[in-house]
Amino acid sequence: xxxxxxxTDYAIVILSYMARNNAVQHAATExxxxxxxxxxxxxxxxxxxSKADIVRSMRGSKGGYFLARExxxxxxxNVISAIEGPIALTECSxxxxxxxxxxxxxxxxxxxxxxxxxxxxxxxxTLADMIKPVSGIPVEIRLPVENILA
Amino acid sequence: xxxxxxxTDYAIVILSYMARNNAVQHAATExxxxxxxxxxxxxxxxxxxSKADIVRSMRGSKGGYFLARExxxxxxxNVISAIEGPIALTECSxxxxxxxxxxxxxxxxxxxxxxxxxxxxxxxxTLADMIKPVSGIPVEIRLPVENILA
DNA sequence: TTAAATAGTACTAAACTAGTCCTAATTTTT
DNA sequence: AAAAATTAGGACTAGTTTAGTACTATTTAA
Numbered sequence: 001x002x003x004x005x006x007x008t009d010y011a012i013v014i015l016s017y018m019a020r021n022n023a024v025q026h027a028a029t030e031x032x033x034x035x036x037x038x039x040x041x042x043x044x045x046x047x048x049x050s051k052a053d054i055v056r057s058m059r060g061s062k063g064g065y066f067l068a069r070e071x072x073x074x075x076x077x078n079v080i081s082a083i084e085g086p087i088a089l090t091e092c093s094x095x096x097x098x099x100x101x102x103x104x105x106x107x108x109x110x111x112x113x114x115x116x117x118x119x120x121x122x123x124x125x126t127l128a129d130m131i132k133p134v135s136g137i138p139v140e141i142r143l144p145v146e147n148i149l150a
Numbered sequence: 151x152x153x154x155x156x157x158t159d160y161a162i163v164i165l166s167y168m169a170r171n172n173a174v175q176h177a178a179t180e181x182x183x184x185x186x187x188x189x190x191x192x193x194x195x196x197x198x199x200s201k202a203d204i205v206r207s208m209r210g211s212k213g214g215y216f217l218a219r220e221x222x223x224x225x226x227x228n229v230i231s232a233i234e235g236p237i238a239l240t241e242c243s244x245x246x247x248x249x250x251x252x253x254x255x256x257x258x259x260x261x262x263x264x265x266x267x268x269x270x271x272x273x274x275x276t277l278a279d280m281i282k283p284v285s286g287i288p289v290e291i292r293l294p295v296e297n298i299l300a
Numbered sequence: 301t302t303a304a305a306t307a308g309t310a311c312t313a314a315a316c317t318a319g320t321c322c323t324a325a326t327t328t329t330t
Numbered sequence: 331a332a333a334a335a336t337t338a339g340g341a342c343t344a345g346t347t348t349a350g351t352a353c354t355a356t357t358t359a360a
Contacts, residue, residue, distance in 0.1 A: 002230055002268075004152055004239050005348065027305065040351055047307065060358025061304040076264060080152055089154050110280045114226060117271040118152075122264065130260045155317065177336070190320055197338065210327020211335040 008083045010037050011045050012130065015079065018055070019071035019127045025064035045083070052082035071131070077122035087122065089115045158233045160187050161195050162280065165229065168205070169221035169277045175214035195233070202232035221281070227272035237272065239265045 013035050018026060028046055032039040046065050049055045054074055055065045067074065080087055090111050163185050168176060178196055182189040196215050199205045204224055205215045217224065230237055240261050 002152070002154055002234060002237050002239070002272075007349070009240050029305085038350080041349080043306080044350085050306090057306060058358085059304095059306045059356070061302095062359060063305045063357080065306085084152060087152050089152070090159050110275070110282070114272065114275050117274070118268050121267040121271055122152075124267070125260070125264050132260070157318070179336085188319080191318080193337080194319080200337085207337060208327080209325075209335095209337045211333095212328060213326080213336045215337085 002089075004080060005084055007041075007045060008080055010035075010041060011049060011079050011083050012076070012127075013037065014042060014045060015049070015054070015067070015074065015127055016131050018065070018067050019074075019131050022067060022071065025058060025062075025066050027064040030064070049079075049082055052078070054078060054082055067127075071127040074127040075123045076125045076127075076130070077119060079127075080122060087115070087119045089118065152239075154230060155234055157191070157195060158230055160185075160191060161199060161229050161233050162226070162277075163187065164192065164195060165199070165204070165217070165221075165224065165277055166281050168215070168217050169224075169281050172217060172221065175208060175212075175216050177214040180214070199229075199232055202228070204228060204232055217277075221277035224277040225273045226275045226277075226280070227269060229277075230272060237265070237269045239268065 014031055014037065017031060017035055028043045029039060031037075031046070032042045035042070046055060046057070050057050050065070053068050056068045057063065057065050077087060164181055164187065167181060167185055178193045179189060181187075181196070182192045185192070196205060196207070200207050200215070203218050206218045207213065207215050227237060
């Protein structure tokens, strides 16, 4: 189904909330109660996002989390990478060596290109975009598809 | 990691082979020995692809499979959908009802847009493209990212 | 010193994916 | 008519991944 994990989805929800209330620090408990995502899950995600330097933390009483950067510079691709690891549609997009048939695999190069197209799409959307209301009218997306493959 | 399943990857390999040798029918056994993918898996995939009308089949001795359409009209998105179901990055891209917090979910609309961008990228690559050799020079992909979100 | 918070790690359970197998149906060949 | 080759369909198993939980350590403010 080509889907992102639930955890990534949660992460986007959490980060969107933080982006909307960027001024202050947020404790995991607060984020949990606001978003409805259970506390252990929220904690786990924030720890992971912290390692990826998407959020920063303050320990101790009155501690909490806040965005490490401006919401305009945090992309959906960043979040996916932080939670799920590198964006790669196929194993062979990650490494040549893994593939049993690497020598006979003429498809690999094209997967790389497709992968890059998807990645670019995901890199093009930031947290700041995500918290904007969507216009009622369906948006026309134009990708110059003729150029995607050489 | 946002990846397609192994089975989808196999399907692309199988279909690429069929596209390169479009004239004739191919038995599952033949495809298995050529691609190195085990027979039960090849059979399973071809059956699934048949239901999706990506390949057609002839039963009986001398039977086999062949592409249902020109390779130019079979997209990577078609194949993913056939094997994994609809392309939807999040549950909520599929249906509003599933989401527990659908009323408070302002993010949904934007996911739809992202999803559509990814889908468009995958729809833009056909089987015919996949069997073309990749140019040695990395291809510049240009997505007019400003237009993706309204 | 105590309370409130994050850090790190390990574990469990549930869900999904991949792979296998068996039987039925169909078509060609002998 | 019988046999051989092939696809059709479905059920099942094992393995892997994902999601969720729990526990302990560390840090900071009051």
